[in-house]
Amino acid sequence: MTMYQPNSEQDLADLLRDADAPLAVQGGATRGVNIAGAPLSTCALNGVRLYEPGALTLVAGAGTPLPEVEVLLAAENQRLAFEPSDLRGLLGTDGIPTLGGAIATNTSGPRRIQSGAARDFLLGVRFVDGMGQIIKNGGRVMKNVTGYDLVKLMAGSHGTLGVLSEVSLKVLPSPECSGTLIWENLDWQASLAIFSAALNSPYDVTGAARLPAFGERPAQTLIRVEGFEASVSYRLSELSGHLKTIAQSAEMTMDVVRNAQLWRSVRDVEPFVGKEGDLWRSSIKPGNMPAFVAALDGEHMIDWAGGLIWSLVPKGRDVRAALNGFGGHCTLLRGAHHLLRFQPEPAPLAALSAGLRKKFDPRGILNVGLMG
Amino acid sequence: MQMPTPDTHILDRKATIAARLRQVLPVDAVVTEPSETRAYECDALTAYRCPPLLVVLPETTKEVSAVLRICYEEGVPVVPRGAGTSLAGGALPTADCVILGVAKMNDVLETDYDNRFIRVQTGRTNLSVTGAVEEAGFFYAPDPSSQLACAIAGNIAMNSGGAHCLKYGVTTNNLMGVTMVMMDGEIVEIGGAHLDAAGLDLLGVICGSEGQLGVVTEATLRILHKPEGARPILIGFDSNEVAGACVSDIIKAGVLPVAIEFMDRPCIEACEAFAQAGYPMCEALLIVEVEGSEAEISHQLGLISEIAGRHNPVELREATDSDEAARIWLGRKSAFGAMGQINDYMCLDGTIPVSTLPEVLRKIGELSAQYGLKVANVFHAGDGNMHPLILFDANKPGDLELCEAMGADVLKLCVEVGGCLTGEHGVGVEKRDLMTAQYTSEDLEAQLNVKDVFDPKWLLNPAKVFPLEVTTPRRSRVLEQRT
Numbered sequence: 001m002t003m004y005q006p007n008s009e010q011d012l013a014d015l016l017r018d019a020d021a022p023l024a025v026q027g028g029a030t031r032g033v034n035i036a037g038a039p040l041s042t043c044a045l046n047g048v049r050l051y052e053p054g055a056l057t058l059v060a061g062a063g064t065p066l067p068e069v070e071v072l073l074a075a076e077n078q079r080l081a082f083e084p085s086d087l088r089g090l091l092g093t094d095g096i097p098t099l100g101g102a103i104a105t106n107t108s109g110p111r112r113i114q115s116g117a118a119r120d121f122l123l124g125v126r127f128v129d130g131m132g133q134i135i136k137n138g139g140r141v142m143k144n145v146t147g148y149d150l151v152k153l154m155a156g157s158h159g160t161l162g163v164l165s166e167v168s169l170k171v172l173p174s175p176e177c178s179g180t181l182i183w184e185n186l187d188w189q190a191s192l193a194i195f196s197a198a199l200n201s202p203y204d205v206t207g208a209a210r211l212p213a214f215g216e217r218p219a220q221t222l223i224r225v226e227g228f229e230a231s232v233s234y235r236l237s238e239l240s241g242h243l244k245t246i247a248q249s250a251e252m253t254m255d256v257v258r259n260a261q262l263w264r265s266v267r268d269v270e271p272f273v274g275k276e277g278d279l280w281r282s283s284i285k286p287g288n289m290p291a292f293v294a295a296l297d298g299e300h301m302i303d304w305a306g307g308l309i310w311s312l313v314p315k316g317r318d319v320r321a322a323l324n325g326f327g328g329h330c331t332l333l334r335g336a337h338h339l340l341r342f343q344p345e346p347a348p349l350a351a352l353s354a355g356l357r358k359k360f361d362p363r364g365i366l367n368v369g370l371m372g
Numbered sequence: 373m374q375m376p377t378p379d380t381h382i383l384d385r386k387a388t389i390a391a392r393l394r395q396v397l398p399v400d401a402v403v404t405e406p407s408e409t410r411a412y413e414c415d416a417l418t419a420y421r422c423p424p425l426l427v428v429l430p431e432t433t434k435e436v437s438a439v440l441r442i443c444y445e446e447g448v449p450v451v452p453r454g455a456g457t458s459l460a461g462g463a464l465p466t467a468d469c470v471i472l473g474v475a476k477m478n479d480v481l482e483t484d485y486d487n488r489f490i491r492v493q494t495g496r497t498n499l500s501v502t503g504a505v506e507e508a509g510f511f512y513a514p515d516p517s518s519q520l521a522c523a524i525a526g527n528i529a530m531n532s533g534g535a536h537c538l539k540y541g542v543t544t545n546n547l548m549g550v551t552m553v554m555m556d557g558e559i560v561e562i563g564g565a566h567l568d569a570a571g572l573d574l575l576g577v578i579c580g581s582e583g584q585l586g587v588v589t590e591a592t593l594r595i596l597h598k599p600e601g602a603r604p605i606l607i608g609f610d611s612n613e614v615a616g617a618c619v620s621d622i623i624k625a626g627v628l629p630v631a632i633e634f635m636d637r638p639c640i641e642a643c644e645a646f647a648q649a650g651y652p653m654c655e656a657l658l659i660v661e662v663e664g665s666e667a668e669i670s671h672q673l674g675l676i677s678e679i680a681g682r683h684n685p686v687e688l689r690e691a692t693d694s695d696e697a698a699r700i701w702l703g704r705k706s707a708f709g710a711m712g713q714i715n716d717y718m719c720l721d722g723t724i725p726v727s728t729l730p731e732v733l734r735k736i737g738e739l740s741a742q743y744g745l746k747v748a749n750v751f752h753a754g755d756g757n758m759h760p761l762i763l764f765d766a767n768k769p770g771d772l773e774l775c776e777a778m779g780a781d782v783l784k785l786c787v788e789v790g791g792c793l794t795g796e797h798g799v800g801v802e803k804r805d806l807m808t809a810q811y812t813s814e815d816l817e818a819q820l821n822v823k824d825v826f827d828p829k830w831l832l833n834p835a836k837v838f839p840l841e842v843t844t845p846r847r848s849r850v851l852e853q854r855t
Contacts, residue, residue, distance in 0.1 A: 054620030055726040055756070077626055106568060117568055119576060120545045135818045136811070141723040142755035143542060143795035145531045145580050146803075146810055147837060148819040152544065152576020156569060173626035196486045202509070202600045204664075231668045285565035287487050307567050329570035343570045348560045353572045355825035360818070371571055 004040045009126065009134060009165040012045065016163065017132025022368045025159030027063060027101025032091040032334070033341070035367050042100050045165050050140070053078055056171050057123070057140050062100025062164035069099055073171055081172040082118045083109030083263075089273040091334060100164040106156030109267035110207040110224070113199065113304050115172065119155035124168035127154060129161070130361030140168040153356070159367045161360040175226035178206075179236045179254040180262055183221040183247050186210070188290035188302075191221040193246045195286065195305035198223045201242055203235040208305035209266040221247075222262060229254075269310050271301055277312040278335030280319040284309065284328030295322035342371050373420045373801055376835050376847060378467040382425065382448055389446055389470075390426055396438035401476075403427040412453065412471045416518075417461040417802055419772060424451065424465035431476045433551055433559060433589040440587065441557030443470055447850050449831050450555070452583040454526030455497065457518045459719060460800025462530060462582050462836060472587060474525045480504045481590060487565055489548055491592045494525035498532075501593060510595040513540035516796065517708065528588050531580030533796035538754035539630040539663075540596070542796065544579040549592035552578065552585075555827045564592055577822060582798055583833040585826035599663035602630065604700045605673050607680045608654040608687035612636060615656035616729035618683045619753045622660065623726075627675050632754035633659040633704050636733065639711070639748035639761070640703075646710030649703030652687040658753065659704055707750045708761070715746075715763040718775050722786030723795035726756045735785055736760055743778040745771075757795035758786065784809050799837045807839055816842060 004023070006012040016023075022037030029041070042063040050059040053076040060069060066084060073079050084102040088094060103125075108117040115121075124138030137150035154161060183194065188210075195208040207224030223243075225235045232254060240250050253259060265271065272279065277298060284292055286306030293300045298313035311319055318339055320330045329343040345353060350372060357364075357371075382389070386404070393402045403409055404426045413421040425448070430436045443450050453463040453473045465471055477493035478500070484490070485508055492501060498519040501512040515534035516522055522532070528550065533542040540546070549563030563575045578585055609615040619632055635643065635657045644651045651657060658680075662672040673690050680688055691697035703710075711717045724732050733749060740747040740762075751758040760782055764775035783793045783803065787810045793803045807816060816838060823830065829850045834843065 052725065052727055054624045056623060057725065076624070106573070108568075112567060116541060116545055119568075119573060120541060129818065133814045133818075135815050137815065137818070139790065139792050139810075141725060141757075141791050141795070143533050143537065143723045143752070143757045144792045145796055145798050146792045146794050147799065147807060147816070148822055149531065149544065149577055149580045150818060150822070152573045152579075153822075155576070156573050161572070173623070173628055176626070199488060200485055200509075200597050202597050204599070228668070228671055230671060231664060234665060234667060283566045283568050283570075285487050287484075304567060327564045328566035331570075345571050346561070348554075348558055349562065349571070349574060352560075352574060352825060356572060356822065359821035359825060 002038050004038060005044045007044045009045065009128065012163060012165055013128045013132045013134050015040070016128050016130060019365050022365050025163050025367050027098030027104065028065070028095040030088050030091070030093045030095045030097045030101065031105065032093045033370065035370055037365070037368065040163065042098065042163060042165070048072060049166065057168065058171050059140055059166065059168045060099055061166055062098065064099045066097040066099055066102060074174070077174045078171045079174045080121070080169070081111055081115040082121050083111040083267055084118065085109050085267050085269070087268060090269045090279070099167060103155050103167050104157065104159050104164060110209055110263055110303055113208060113307070114204065114206040119152050121170045122151050122155050122167060123170055125151050125154045125164055126166040127162035127164045130363055130366050135162065138168065142170055158370055160357055160371050161366070163366070177229040177232045177254060178224060178226045178259040179232040179252065180259055181223040181236060181240055181250040181252055183250050184218045186219070186221045186247055188293055190247055191302065192286065192289055192306050194221055194223065194243055197243055197246060198239055199305050201239060203239050207263055207266070210302040211265060212271050212299050212301055214271050222266070224263060266301070266303055269301060272299070272310065272312050275312055278315055278317060279333040280311040280313065280330050281333055282309045282311065282319060282328060282330040283307060284323070284326055288326045292322050292326065295324065344372065373461070374840060375422065375466050376840065379851065382446070382468040385446070386425055389442070389448060392442050393428055393439060396442065397428060397430060397435055401429045401431070403429065412456070412465060412473070415456040415458040415461060415463040417459055417464065417800065420461055420464055420801065422465050422467055424469050424471040425467060427471040427473060429473045429476050433553060436472065436553045436587055436589050437557045437559050439472060440553050440555055443831065444556045444829065447829070447831070449834050451833050452525065452529070452587045454495065454523030454529065455521050457522040458526060458530065458798065458800055460794070460798045460802040462526070462798050462800040464801050466835060474523065474589065477589060484565070485510065488595055489565055489592050490595050491590060492524060494528065494588050494591050495523050498522050498524060498527055505595050509598050511598050512593055512595055513546050514543045524591055524593070525588055528579050528591060529581065529583045530796065530798035533757065535631045535633060535752060538632060538752070539628060544576060546594045547575065547579050547591060548594055550575060550578060550588045551590035553587045553589060555586070555829065555832050582800065582837050584823055584837060585832065600665045601669060602661055602663040603669050603673065603691045603697050604659050604661040605676055605691065606687065606689040606700045607658045607660065607685045608652040609656045609683065610654055610686050612656045612733045613730040614683050615658055616726070618658065618680055620726060621679050622676055623754070625675060625679055627662070627672055629660045629662050629754065631659070631661040632752070634749070634751050634753035635704065635707065636749040638746060639707055639750045642710040642714055642748060643703035643707050646713055647703050647706040649699050651703050654686045659700055704750070711748055711761045711763065716766040717761040717763050718779055720760045720762070720779050720782055721757060721795050721797045722783045722791055722793055723755070723757045724786050724789050724791035726753065728789040729753070729756070732758070732785060732789055736782055739778055739781050743774060745775055745778055756791065780806055801836055804837060805839050807837070820846065
């Protein structure tokens with residue numbers, strides 16, 4: 001099948017204007033999603049157009065490889081604070097993740113609970129809608145309420161409203177140091193109590209996760225803080241003391257390599273790499289986590305202080321049934337059966353979403369059927 | 373300010389519409405007497421006034437739904453109103469509209485510290501949200517200057533910011549869910565106690581839509597635990613350029629203050645005369661605030677002092693106690709009041725890339741000379757959100773128009789250097805006609821399409837945000853359908 005790879009925003013606009021069949025929009029195709037239609041890759045719309053470290057601003061083509069952006073930022077001691085996941089290992093895909101792909105899927109790692117999601121760092125977009133019209137919204141400044149915020153709408157729209165050509169992002173300074181408190185073999189309830197108490201402290205926690213037992217290694221409940229070295233050390237010891245009433249004997253580490261490994265493991269869901277089963281990602285109210293996982297068999301990795309649950313369950317299991325009136329939503333990342341990838345929305349919201357798709361992609365050619 | 377011609381069909385039916393509304397609301401919740409509706413004739417953009425057809429003050433989401441259903445059936449435009457503190461005319465009525473005020477809806481519905489959120493009715497004021505949780509050590513982060521008076525409803529409509537958003541973000545980054553009533557009366561729930569959307573980020577586009585997509589009656593807001601402490605440092609410079617360079621160097625050094633505020637000489641002089649905060653007389657003043665434990669604060673302020681020291685400051689004053697901290701903030705916080713003492717003023721809020729600060733300040737100075745109107749600048753330097761205050765005399769014929777013309781030039785300048793028309797106040801009616809300076813017709817059409825989906829009859833706050841000529845075909849559809 002032909003793979004379209006436009007070299008400029010105008011090429012992309014021409015392509016979409018003239019398109020007469022569905023297109024499968026993709027960045028680095030690292031998410032293993034099967035969509036009907038000829039692949040349309042944004043990979044050639046790449047390159048950093050502007051980077052001002054003093055203004056914490058980066059503007060780049062949607063197809064710019066994430067690693068390229070990360071290297072550039074690291075040279076100025078800055079980073080993408082939303083900590084985008086790299087799910088290639090988990091999903092068994094290759095390809096290079098792109099900036100546009102991270103935005104279109106609104107991917108965010110453990111730091112989501114403190115600094116926000118991809119959508120919270122997106123300052124502006126340029127995209128081409130389903131009719132081939134070039135549209136911009138937002139800009140490159142941090143505060144902008146001029147007109148409707150289509151920037152947020154495009155983040156997480158999975159290519160169904162338009163194809164991103166350029167994105168502007170707020171970046172943040174990298175901290176001098178990271179430190180983690182580690183407890184072993186805490187159950188769901190105790191882990192939740194740790195998360196809750198840690199986040200309800202003044203110590204600015206940037207990660208609260210639980211890794212399942214893995215081979216010889218027992219389950220680990222993790223709390224992370226970041227900042228200047230003296231500050232990290234101070235906050236870790238305060239937190240450790242503060243949390244003693246819930247669980248004794250936390251290990252404390254400020255080792256650079258160990259911290260990087262631990263949080264990469266959470267971010268990229270490494271405990272489930274290479275394992276069989278259906279893979280789900282659920283966003284719920286953190287306090288419902290113990291009841292939610294208790295209602296399911298399989299293995300679970302917890303992030304976002306209990307608010308994000310990665311589940312590996314037997315084939316065909318409908319994880320959504322465990323929501324049981326809790327609110328929140330479950331996305332099926334891997335598993336070949338009748339269930340939809342995205343959780344169906346309540347009728348009034350589904351009608352609004354369908355209405356928006358009809359306006360932005362009236363001919364229904366962009367990632368058809370992916371979101372509903 | 374040009375507004376659509378009132379629909380005489382609606383004006384003629386005022387009594388019938390009021391009677392229908394009285395059937396679904398308590399008697400005192402429908403205000404029809406001209407002497408009483410006058411209180412709603414404007415918001416904080418007081419230059420423009422128009423009493424509405426009538427005012428409704430519902431107390432529950434169900435009442436809002438009943439009101440909207442009737443207005444939908446009658447084809448009556450509805451202008452939602454929070455506390456009426458909009459500086460952009462977001463709540464300016466038309467003579468044929470119903471003002472839907474949420475002021476009576478100010479209850480706290482749920483406080484959940486373990487899951488770090490509060491759910492409130494949106495008529496609640498911004499500061500009283502923090503007030504409801506501060507005893508437990510929590511706060512609600514967005515802090516617009518008007519936070520004592522402004523309502524969460526308006527904060528959501530305008531996606532309000534504040535001085536501390538460099539670290540904590542603006543309303544959209546702290547809003548987790550809403551209960552919203554659609555123009556046809558349907559009640560929808562979007563988001564909630566969980567993070568991120570199941571499908572399209574509808575919450576993201578509702579926040580900042582200036583009351584044009586639905587009436588948000590309840591909101592789930594993220595609350596955060598307070599830091600151990602916070603302290604500012606005051607730094608004076610002999611030029612705007614140097615102050616701008618210092619801001620950039622602080623950020624590049626990896627320090628992320630919670631606030632960086634900037635004042636220029638006219639503003640410093642006015643604030644000093646008004647509040648006697650003890651500010652040095654210089655060209656530019658920065659107030660930088662950091663948070664954390666005592667040791668963390670000292671460490672960060674030490675780094676900032678060191679960076680500032682390289683830029684030859686004329687003054688470097690670190691707050692040593694809470695009294696001194698309060699004195700440093702005193703002048704800044706009274707800036708608008710201070711300017712109001714001297715003159716009438718118009719407050720702009722265009723945002724610019726921080727790197728263009730010296731250039732923009734110089735050009736604003738040139739425009740000031742050209743128009744013969746004084747300008748004082750106070751703004752959030754960390755995020756480039758300017759607040760030029762243009763001084764004029766409301767009693768002098770033609771001065772307001774002159775001020776508006778200069779304001780338009782300043783905002784166009786913000787767009788030219790890569791910024792935008794409004795960083796936190798919203799477009800309202802004030803900047804409606806400048807939208808074409810920032811957006812192409814395709815860009816605007818994409819936004820109008822969103823409104824078509826949420827409010828097909830274009831009845832919600834219809835004369836705002838977009839230039840009237842751009843929305844005329846859509847707004848007149850409802851009239852055509854009737855005839």
